[in-house]
Amino acid sequence: MxxxxxxxxxxxxxxxxxxxxxxxxxxxxxxxxxxxxxxxxxxxxxxxxxxxxxxxxxxxxxxxxxxxxxxxxxxxxxxxxxxxxxxxxxxxxxxxxxxxxxxHSSDRHPWFEESRTSRTNPKADWYVWADPKPDGIAPNNWLSIFGGPAWEWDSVRRQYYMHNFLTSQPDLNFHNxxxxxxxxxxxxxxxxxxxxxxxxxxxxxxxxDKLLRDNPALRPGAAHDVPDTNPYGYQEHLYDKTxxxxxxxxxxxxxxxxxxxxxxxxxxxxxxxxxxxxxxxxxxxxxxxxxxxxxxxxxxxxxxxxxxxxxxxxxxxxxxxxxxxxxxxxxxxxxxxxxxxxxxxxxxxxxxxxxxxxxxxxxxxxxxxxxxxxxxxxxxxxxxxxxxxxxxxxxxxxxxxxxxxxxxxxxxxxxxxxxxxxxxxxxxxxxxxxxxxxxxxxxxxxxxxxxxxxxxxASPALTRGSITILDGHGDDVLAFVREADGERLLCMFNFGAEQTVVAETALPPLGWAIVAA
CATH class of the missing domain: 3.20.20.80 (Glycosidases)
Incomplete structure (x- = not known):
């Protein structure tokens, strides 16, 4: 089976x-x-x-x-x-x-090579294409993870196509x-x-987002994805993914x-x-x-x-x-x-x-x-x-x-x-x-x-069991219980540089035997 x-x-x-x-x-x-x-x-x-x-x-x-x-x-x-x-x-x-x-695919994929030839070919809507704004700039403020705008101009279709990564990695249009x-x-x-x-x-x-709405700026207090190096982390990505x-x-x-x-x-x-x-x-x-x-x-x-x-x-x-x-x-x-x-x-x-x-x-x-x-x-x-x-x-x-x-x-x-x-x-x-x-x-x-x-x-508790985090062990000790099929394991990890002694009274009320240390 x-x-x-x-x-x-x-x-x-x-x-x-x-x-x-x-x-x-x-x-x-x-x-x-x-x-x-x-x-x-x-x-x-x-x-x-x-x-x-x-x-x-x-x-x-x-x-x-x-x-x-x-x-x-x-x-x-x-x-x-x-x-x-x-x-x-x-x-x-x-x-x-x-x-x-x-x-996304490569820009050398036959699908994209056909899609970019015109706005009317059978695969014209297989990728994310959009017209420029009246002044010629990109359709919105979306950014590429690999740097720069998430839009690249195509001289044949005279439209922008979307790429979340390299310009040679155009995004496929899943709405199709x-x-x-x-x-x-x-x-x-x-x-x-x-x-x-x-x-x-x-x-x-x-x-x-079908409407191609601009992403808002990252809300105050949120962490940047890549601090101070990549502008991508300065947006809250509400509309270009998820x-x-x-x-x-x-x-x-x-x-x-x-x-x-x-x-x-x-x-x-x-x-x-x-x-x-x-x-x-x-x-x-x-x-x-x-x-x-x-x-x-x-x-x-x-x-x-x-x-x-x-x-x-x-x-x-x-x-x-x-x-x-x-x-x-x-x-x-x-x-x-x-x-x-x-x-x-x-x-x-x-x-x-x-x-x-x-x-x-x-x-x-x-x-x-x-x-x-x-x-x-x-x-x-x-x-x-x-x-x-x-x-x-x-x-x-x-x-x-x-x-x-x-x-x-x-x-x-x-x-x-x-x-x-x-x-x-x-x-x-x-x-x-x-x-x-x-x-x-x-x-x-x-x-x-x-x-x-x-x-x-070998442990049902570790592979498929429940997990319960335990309190009261300080800032340096992570303690939790894993349990399944009658097996109950207490797992304790000391993140600190010094040895920590845990009082028996701080443990769940059962006998425990050390199986690994």
Missing amino acids: VDADWWRGCTIYQIYPRSYQDTTGDGLGDLRGVAQRLHHAASLGVDAVWLSPFFTSPMADMGYDVSDYCDVDPLFGTLADFDAVVKEAHRLGLRVIIDQVLS PQVQDALLDTVRFWLERGVDGFRLDTVNMYFH QPENLAFLARFRALLDEYGARASVGEVGDADRSLRTVAAYTSGGDKLHMCYTFDLLSPDFSVAHLRRCVEDFEAAAPDGWICWAFSNHDVIRHVSRFTPPGGDTDAVARFAIALLCCLRGSICLYQGEELGLTEAELAFEDLRDPYGIRFWPGFKGRDGCRTPMVWEAGAPSGGFSSGKPWLPVPAAHAGKAVEIQENDAGSVLHHYRRMLAMRK
Whole structure:
């Protein structure tokens, strides 16, 4: 019997194919490399792997600008190579989740190439087009996350088109049912090839306000998304994303997945102060997304107050919803670098963080390399490949520092990632954390990850149980109870620099035995 709810409480391991394993010597990871190294992911005890985009693309944004949703870019291999990844993953007991970038395409996608030719062609309304204001400026004040206006002038149509990211990533018009149908057809293509789920990029950015109303300025006291570097954070994004029409499309998406049984979806929600409420709306009712993750725990704030607020806000907003927690991914500074104070022990923080993550209610997502305790790489400007970082350097250094290649062998060129020059430098500091070294050290971060994931998987309370935050333990101690199927676990985490003694009278009135410390 296949567990249709396998995703509930699961552990997902994110693989960034470009940086996982190169088998051709061109310095870029590929799908054959993914298949070759899948045993490493399986050895961690995870339930699924998430593959970042490998579709045909000009690679202006490392594959998040798709020009063919139903093929593999030659940089990564072929459809046969993808099928081999799925076959090997399933042999190892892993499910495969792929990254679907539906909110926008590349400007080299045939849909956009046709759409821009005229205002009357069959795909004229497949993207978000708008006339200029009388003085020729953009239709409204919406901004691109990657800098500048969210509008680009097209000299053929003599209109502006919307782009939330690069000008080469035009936004699809989800208000057009034909666009929804076409995108769902691409999802079906991969379902037929045996994928087990989808990570939906920028899932709350599918729809825009039909009236194209200006966003208001950020309300006083609210935090900027990227303080002082990116003007995008100075607006309250009421009209360029998180529109109510999205709920109906997500229901269509879920209905398609349900046709195939035991499939899952996880949405990426970037919505500032509204993110947890958005996750609640998108995952409640059992008829939309299975789970979502936000950037709340991908921030620099690693405190009891912040963790508690995130957990309690979600539990209050979505009692029947489901969240996927993560501390790192391909878009943010690696968490051991974010969370470790100057001069601190990054390995100790790595151990602490995975223990905490494994105890939270929800599913969890790991990012390749965090199981080694890899730190953020410090790169020179000339080494950058990320257009986001290049645009805002040096105030914001971009995302390349967390995307450097995996280190497999300490003594091999490029840490065993490639026989050629890797697309990003492999930091010398990472070589000492290579997989082969940590395999031979029972006290390594790698083995600690395995122990924590095994503990989580063996516990009904940790995988699917309830969570209750406890009061009265001070500002440095986070304490909560997880409970399910007769199992009751007390989880306590000391965020402070000094040892803390907790009085027995401050604990719930039951006997407790230490199972991990």
